[in-house]
Amino acid sequence: MKKKLVVLTGAGMSQESGIRTFRDMGGLWEEYDVTEVATPEAWERNPELVMKFYNDRRKQLYESEPNKGHKGLVELEQDFDVQIITQNVDDLHERAGASKVLHLHGELKKVRSTRYPNLIYDLDGWELKFGDLCEKGYQLRPHIVWFGEMVPAMDEAVPLVEQADILVVVGTSLNVYPAAGLLHYIREDVPVFVVDPERPPVYMKGVTFIEEKAGEGVAQLKDKLKQLI
Incomplete structure (x- = not known):
């Protein structure tokens, strides 16, 4: 599995x-x-x-078209059960071919x-x-979902994070709540990878930072994840 x-x-x-x-x-x-x-x-x-x-x-x-980062996440589906939870309202994950995408902030x-x-x-x-x-x-x-409105998709997102074997964060400053709060639901033993050229505030043990933009960062991520298959 x-x-x-x-x-x-x-x-x-x-x-x-x-x-x-x-x-x-x-x-x-x-x-x-x-x-x-x-x-x-x-x-x-x-x-x-x-x-x-x-x-x-x-x-x-x-x-606009999906970039190398979007496509790289789709390639990870060959080896992992990939669930994307996005704060983005665009459909670039879907157009790249991602099979499971949950939009927190609407479409x-x-x-x-x-x-x-x-x-x-x-x-x-x-x-x-x-x-x-x-x-x-x-x-x-x-x-x-506008500022000041409820984020109903959080009810679906929390259980997904709780069940994660690996968590990856790509291209988010983690300043927008409640989305940033999802990190609090990870099990302690779960490896966490953060891809962002500006290191966001993740103060957890065992976090691997990849300080690159999404395209190059996801490419490097794929190499690191091979060790966890």
């Missing part, structure tokens, strides 16, 4: 695909402050701006009802418009 390899990925995972990261923009996405575009209050105050922001992100995603290519959050739809194309309604007649919004 293959060992369970759980991979927690963040914005640095998709950076080499041209997806601009919140961290690199100094807390700004282009000219936007996070409170203007990624909170429920922002949607109430200025839904036009929020919709434009996510339409622009979606259009950028359609122009950019999906939309949901403003009144009934369980009514979730694939968006046809990159543009969400006013007048796009759910089946019960309410406006659709981006299927994104």
Whole structure:
């Protein structure tokens, strides 16, 4: 039976695909402050701006491709039972061929009802418009977990981490909670590998740091994991 390899990925995972990261923009996405575009209050105050922001992100995603890091994680499925838990809202893991991906913060290519959050739809194309309604007649919004909202996928993520035989963290600053708190659910004997050019705050015994960007870092990771098969 293959060992369970759980991979927690963040914005640095998709950076080499041209997806601009919140961290690199100094807390700004282009000219936007996070409170203007990624909170429920922002949607109430200025839904036009929020919709434009996510339409622009979606259009950028359609122009992006999975990078060497995404593809390297898929190759690990040959030797491990790989479960990806991602903070990213892009679909680059899926497009690279990953079989099991859990999105903590929603999915950019999906939309949901403003009144009934369980009514979730694939968006046809990159543009969400006013007048796009759910089946019960309410406006659709981006299927994104905004700052200040609950993260329902955590209920699924915690058991996955608890069952991990190996944990890998790629491209996340571990500053966003509750996602960063997932590390607290690892069994003490589980090997942990952290891939990031800027060493994030992981204060656990036996952590192996690979201080590289995702593409090169995952390549080095694959060599290290061969010893654990």
